[in-house]
Amino acid sequence: MKSPWVKKLFLLLILVLLVIFPAASPSPYLVHIMTLIFIWAYISTAWAYMGRFGLVSLGHGAFLGIGAYVTALLFNYFNLSPWIGMLIGASSAAFLAAVLGYACFRFGVIGDYFALVTLAVGELVALSIIALRDTTGGSLGFTIRNLGNAPLYFQFSNKVYFYYLSFLFLVFALYLWVRIDKSKMQKALRAIGEDEIAASSVGINIIKYKMTITIISAFLTGIGGVLYAQYITYLNPHTLSGVEVSLAIPFKAILGGMFDMWGPTIGTAMIVSLEEYIRVSYGTKFIGISEVAYGIALIVLIIFLPKGLYGTLKEMKIFKNERRRQYGCNKRKEVILRGR
């Protein structure tokens, strides 16, 4: 491992670069891409809060959609500022997570079965949004009322504000990751992820800890939905909810490596850049191909690189330095794949 101060210096350098980036950037387009990376990195980090403990949700689109739609509808219909609305939106997402989580955890739905239940919930939310087309605009989506420059209403004429805002949110999500890592909740969840019966036999309240992390993850994801919707100023059930997004979020986290705090961010940076590159170079020729690619890549990753690209690289390094840790570490994939 690098010595701590080298690491800190390196982080500080990146931080400074990212802060001055918009001023130094040659084009607003790059700032836009970076903003997208921040938003999705924030969301997939929030997803990995659960994912890394074996709570693989394939329905985070539900939380994303609820957060975004509740907030935007409150603004469009009742003129409620999204700054306040986002708390209501994210709380609604957290409430759904609490109901879903309690139902699953009470009856011991874990592993693959949990993933399936969440997958259904994500789709259910997307379908509900479409069904309520009189208010939500259905499949056509709807546009957030434009107020021009209205910081009090989460609208900025200059997109740079969104850059800094989403950057802050990402930093917060990473900070929370560290806080969770230092808490006793992390120890409890790790034990639960390995073996629930063993965890409860040492006195861990399984339902409590799983509920807590699920609610935190859903709340943050709900806020992520608001961030995205406010930035794009257009809401669509397919881009915010449903299977497509619900799979895209874990994919980013798993690609980078969900067991490491930087994994989801690195995975997101890779995916968003690649998507943009394909979109710009090949236009609409390959529309829809990304979902096929997601599916295939996800299968390959889970089988061969369960720790993701960054996680695997990092581990190889640890291996070199610390021979002792070689005992079966690579078999981490069982945490994701283990059912009952």
Added chain:
Amino acid sequence: MLRVEKINVSYGEFQVLHEVSIEVKSGETAIVVGPNGAGKTTLLRVISGLLKPTSGAIYFDGHRIDDKEPHEIVELGIALVPEGGRLFPYLTVYDNLKIGSFAKRARGGFRRTLEEIFELFPILKERRNQLAGSLSGGERQMLAIARSLMSQPKLIMLDEPSLGLAPRVVSRVFEFIGKIRSQGYSILMVEQNARKALELADHAYLLESGKLEFHGGREDFLRNPYIKKAYLGI
């Protein structure tokens, strides 16, 4: 200390335990002997709160515990060593022990308990930084027992501690259980290896097809002709 009163337990339609009553007195070792599928593991799961009985009652230290959650029962001082040990294979020996003291009753005394455990099981001290999954079968069972002791229980329940171990290792595991017994813990052990287990028992129960067929002190148990023939092979 522990009193199980006429519990009935079912998995769906299928009834596993019929009117089972047992008692473990403070400082005593009780064993439950019986063939596969008799409901021994089920009995321990019900006591530790992983399953709920359909009727009957369980008391521990004067508290009624049959409607409590598993983590609350650990807080009261009952520790379960599940079948096969159920360690956390990707955590180190030390982390396994650390998580063993997760219960509120044990958290404060972690350091002290850990020292006691290392004194009792020096091999675990040697292997403290090794992943639990890399231990041998006997060491794993030892660690499982040690982990349960970390919660500073009054009663330890052991589910088939000899399961899947070579005969020589079985003897060592029972030696350790003997050590723990002499430390004054109450023990409730479920075993198929009746002969070995009886050496440690103050009191024994015979469970067959979910019904208690016989119970008594060790001597009564050893003298019973049916048990002699069916379980001790004499």
